[in-house]
Amino acid sequence: MGTVNSSFFASPYKLSMFLECPRKYWYYYINEETKYKQPEHxxxxxxxxxxxxxxxxxxxxxxxxxxxxxxxxxxxxxxxxxxxxxxxxxxxxxxxxxxxxxxxxxxxxxxGDIKAKPILWHSQSNPKVEVTPSLFFTGVFDRIDVLPRDVLHVIDYKTGKEDAVDERNIQLPMYAVLAERIFRKPVTQVSYLNLESGRWDTRGLEKGYAFDTIGRVQEIVAKIPKSSEKEDFICGYKDRCFHCNYLKELGFNLE
Ligand code: SF4
Structure with a gap:
């Protein structure tokens, strides 16, 4: 269930899926039959x-x-x-x-600044960093720019209104922690760039944000059941949500 030797690999995508619906998380990350299956869209x-x-x-x-x-x-x-x-x-x-x-x-x-020289383009696409003895952060960066004074700016591209909103403000701070640990340079800014509207949403990071981010992730991870039993991952919306119907279309029995 995403744990190896009791370590947990936390990505913003994984955490947001659990928060959205624990059962959906079970289908996508735990149940062997449906694991990592997504319909093309x-x-x-x-x-x-x-x-x-x-x-x-x-x-x-x-x-x-x-x-x-x-x-x-x-x-x-x-x-x-x-x-x-x-x-x-x-x-x-x-x-x-x-x-x-x-x-x-x-x-x-x-x-945009098309002369920018982002880093990471030839590097590992799915980095993992140990943030506590049992917790790793992972995720896929879109872009990291090096600013004057050798500090970093983490940028995530959004491609339109269909992109999930990061209501808990967890994605960019997690990427910032990852980037700081990998490149050993401070991250001073994080941004979403909505490519459809061209709008930048840029924020600075508070001192101590990394400690706060790791703590918030630990709180979410603590809520994820340690078992792999379907019944422990409760579908909160019941018959009001039809998201998982795609699995039926792919031929899986959801009962
Ligand atoms: S259909 Fe049910 S299990 Fe699937 S995402 Fe919706 S609420 Fe969750």
Whole structure:
């Protein structure tokens, strides 16, 4: 159940899924049959392609970063997963999402700092850091910039209104702790960049935020049942939520 030798690997995604619905968490992280199974969905396919495009765009030398190049990269990634494989029901639907992706990237190119030199692009994509003897933080960074005075700025891209809202303000502080421990430099700023609106939501970090973040994560982890029994992971919404119906579509018996 995400524990190895009684260690727990906590990512913002994993914690938010447990907080949203413990049963959903059980299906996704514990039950072998349904573990890590997700249906393809146009929004997630689009988001994945936009993230991959930006990541590869910043891998290019500054002199090669052009608007044509960013759109060319999008085309390359789009070809790797499209049509039914990407969860698109029709050509029209796919064109709609591709149009959204293009607009986001053009807006980013026109308004963003395309000369930025983020770090981490060739490094491990799923880092793990031990924050207490039994707790690891893990997660996937979108971007980390080095600011003057050799401090870090952790940036997470959001691709639109469908992205989950981080109500508990846990994602960016967790990434900041991860980044500080990996790069051994202080993180002074964390941001969400909404690529659809072009809006930055930037915050500074309070002194002692790391201690506070680790404590808040420990509190959430303590609520996760130690058993792997389905009945211990209670579906709070009962028949008012149909999220898990996709598992039926994938052929699983949810009873
Ligand atoms: S359908 Fe039930 S188990 Fe699935 S996410 Fe909704 S409330 Fe949770």
């Amino acid at each position: 146009p929004y997630f396919t689009m988001g994945g392609h936009v993230h991959d495009t930006l990541k590869n765009f910043f891998n290019l030398d500054v002199k090669f970063r052009s608007k044509e190049k960013i759109l060319e990269l999008l085309e390359t990634f789009w070809k790797r997963k499209s049509g039914r494989e990407g969860g698109f029901e029709s050509k029209e639907e796919e064109e709609h999402y591709k149009g959204r992706a293009r607009k986001m990237l053009v807006k980013f190119f026109d308004n």
